[in-house]
Amino acid sequence: MGTTHGMMTVSKQSMTLKVTPPTEGLFDLMVFARPSDSPGPYHWVCSYQIQCLEPNSRENLPENPFHFWGLHQKVKDFGIEDCSWRGDLVVAARGSLLLTLQTTRPLLATYELVHQELDASLSKKCLASQAEEDKLSCHVLCPFRGYYRLSVFVKDLGDTVFENAANFLIRCSGPINRNELFPSGLSMHCGSGTYTRGRGLSNPSHPAPIITTMQGKCNITFHARPDVEVAAVLSKDNITNNKYPMERYVLLTHLRNKVSVCILLPEPGIYKVGLFGRNKDHKDFAHICDYIIRCFSNPRWPPFPRVYSLWRRGCILLQPRTGVLQEQSWVTFRVKMPKAYKALVIGHAKTELKPTQSKIWEGEVHTGPAGTLLKLVAKFSQQSTSMEVVLSFDVGSSG
Incomplete structure (x- = not known):
């Protein structure tokens, strides 16, 4: 019958198998097993006959190449202590879910979301993952009705290979609008976490x-x-x-x-x-x-305003905060540039800014006609004779 007609969950003490035959009739179910630490082949342990009088007409389960659902039976060895999702089926009534995995040490994780109508590029826009010192999180969006498989792969920070640690079955009854999916190109490091602190x-x-x-x-x-x-x-x-x-x-x-x-x-x-x-x-x-x-x-x-390379540590734009200024108007400029020795605003005229005791350069500047480009220029060396552009502002039409 394949993995689309059965659901197996395994722990250290037990195994549970739920079977959904695809048609009416008589089916043979054979169970194979091996020791968890053995790399050898599986051996037959028992068989059952299942008579299906009325097949379940619901949608098939998604393919699961990892052959188990829920947490891996050795999930604690991977460094995962607890999981926010309980049971073998998670329901996304409104098309969005948050999975959290408590960890005993810092881990990295990747995720795979599978649905019969979901291609690989769209699937990536359904996941946003976060890795913290003691927790892994994944925000999941479901743009179609039906069943999804969310697979979790983890590794320690120094390792190179991700290992499958869990496979969750999700049923979505109220899909999210596809215009509300996540942006393209998200990394595995969303939000703050292990990586931000390391940087x-x-x-x-x-x-x-x-x-x-x-x-x-x-x-x-x-x-x-x-x-x-x-x-x-x-x-x-x-x-x-x-x-x-x-x-x-x-x-x-x-x-x-x-x-x-x-x-x-x-x-x-x-x-x-x-x-x-x-x-x-x-x-x-x-x-x-x-x-x-x-x-x-x-x-x-x-x-x-447009920012240039000399906008460095310690520089603060106080006024104006907008980069588009009204034509033919007076604007107060207040900019903190601790390492500047001189500052001007250059447009249709030149206005020299004066420093206060706290190194805030300020002055009243006339914007001039629409289309003018106002440049805030500064000199950062007493020996230098040249002024360099720090910020620039556009002057727009009042109409």
Whole structure:
């Protein structure tokens, strides 16, 4: 009958087999077994005859090449202590579930979601996983009715091979809208966890990987080691408001022991924020983790100013926070740049900013006509005669 017509769960003390014959008739059921530590062949132990008078017309179970359901009988050897899902069937009445596995040591995990209508690329948009010191989590979305197999594979941090630790049967009666699936390209490191701490980030403002905002904006903060530099990339699978590049909707602020990632959304939808980091020993940025931001209201935030490479640790944009300024208006500029010796705003005219005692450069700037590009420039060396661009602002039409 194959794995689509039977469901076997195994523990250290017992085995349970549920059989669903596909048609009426008489069936032979043969049971084979071997010692759990043996690499040898399975041996026949007993047989049953099953007479089916009326077949179950429900949908077949998904194929399971691992031949067991639920937790592996040696799941504690893998480092898994407990599981949030009980029984041999999990029901997703509204199309979404959260699996949590308590662990005795830090583990990494990958997941596989299978359904007869789900292809490999769409399946990846149904899973968001998080690995913490003592817990593994996976958010699961079900876009179709029927039965799913969720397989869990784990490994220790230093190992190279993932091993199958569990296979769960999910029945979905109320599928989620396919427009609400997760973004493409999520890594196995979503939200904060083992990997973020290893990269020098701690005390996150948002430990969980999914952030829902009705305002269309959020601010993710971490405590960061002084030698860590962070970058962030915002993306969306289908963007319609593409007047400005997505990089303009993220603004990073690096303080000595804290990093803040401020995000504005140009339109509703589901976004991915990828965080990357490097330190003095590594020239290139390496991926740290991903966040998922969901917004089902109708935000229309303008972008931040364009940021240049000299926007470094200690720089704080106080005013204006928007990167699109109204034409022919006076705007107060207040920017903290601790290592600057001189600062100007250059557009249709030049305005020199004056420093306060706390190294905040400030001044009143006239924006000029629509289409003007205002550049905040600064000199970071007393010996240098050149000014370099730090931020730039667009001047838009008031109409």
